[in-house]
Amino acid sequence: MKVLVPVKRVIDYNVKVRVKADGSGVDLANVKMSMNPFDEIAVEEAIRLKEAGKADEVIVVSIGVKQAQETLRTGLAMGADRAILVVAAEDVHEDIEPLAVAKILAKIVEEEQPGLVICGKQAIDNDLNATGQMLAALAGLAQATNANALELDGDSAVVAREVDGGLQTIKVGLPAIVTTDLRLNEPRYASLPNIMKAKKKPLEEKTPGDYGVDVSPRLEIVGTAEPAARKAGEMVGSVDELIAKLKDAGAV
Template identity: 55%
Template structure:
């Protein structure tokens, strides 16, 4: 058994940036904002690298793929610097691609790369859809294990543990399969400068949706985006009696 791992990675507004609504109220402001790799995608990449490092000779290739604007090349270069072998950018310009279209594109890439294990983040922090992995599993007809907090390779079987209310749940499946990653699966490594330089020489293929015969037109329409209303400041109390009195004043008790 050998593994050909596909790792989708997405370019998103950096997790440390507080997003603001644009003036047209059509979405989040993206001009002059720092972008980086989606944290869940980073975890998925790290897990693929750990599988290769802890199972010598098992992984034939780790292929990173990103669907986004031309600038998403930076995210792929980061993935290559961390240890991915090859990469593909599906350039969609400034178009926002919905999860179903993403899944259809990834299916084409899976077939092209002949991948038998897909590890991807459970969700992106920009749209929080948490749908792509499940949709891709449905399109491919592969077993899936979502929200992974631990992944173990046992011969030709992969065991995935995930956190659930009150404990944990363990799923087992044989290849090919799809795994989506949760936050506590691992801690992604930092990129070293020499590896950044080496990554410039690694393969980065550029495609368009038309090259894959995929239509990315939207099925959903955003009418308006608004920030949540500001909450009034809280009040500190000195004792339980004062707390009870405050609750009575607002008729909470």
């Protein structure tokens, strides 16, 4: 069984994001980029399935700029077998929208015929949480979102997911789309020998035109702004003073 894992190149989660002075977007100049953390979890889960003998091949896919090669090499160093890069933009500031990404992925799913597609539930740069669901609809596959546990049971996948009331466990037929939550696993670090081996693993380059998909944006970003700064706190001398101030502020 093949497992397909889409991955995205995003600003590293340890980096403090800076907004451009004109408010047109986020400044990416000289900023460290890395694999989206939710996608890292998806790659780890796919590799664990292969190590358990439940998958034969792990394929990582990225859709975006040419620099996403680095992100794919990270996935290959973790243990994926091969990679596909769809170069859909020249400018690193151009974000390919979820619908266009899902359309391309649907074509790749049709071509590769994976038994399972594991996606991160969302990208930390736009938090849209839409690609996995759109892909399931376009490919006509079952879906299980926000997974924090995944097991394969014959021709089905059993997925536990967090809901407001606790945990919900569902069973979906394969092939299926699963989106990962943070508690699913702890991704491994790629070892130096595996990083060297990753350079020799196959990485195929494609374009949206190869799949007949138009990636022209349908959304316009009107403006980007920093969140409002928190006001300074105020020290109080006693619990009674605290309660009095909360009453004055209408919080009690």
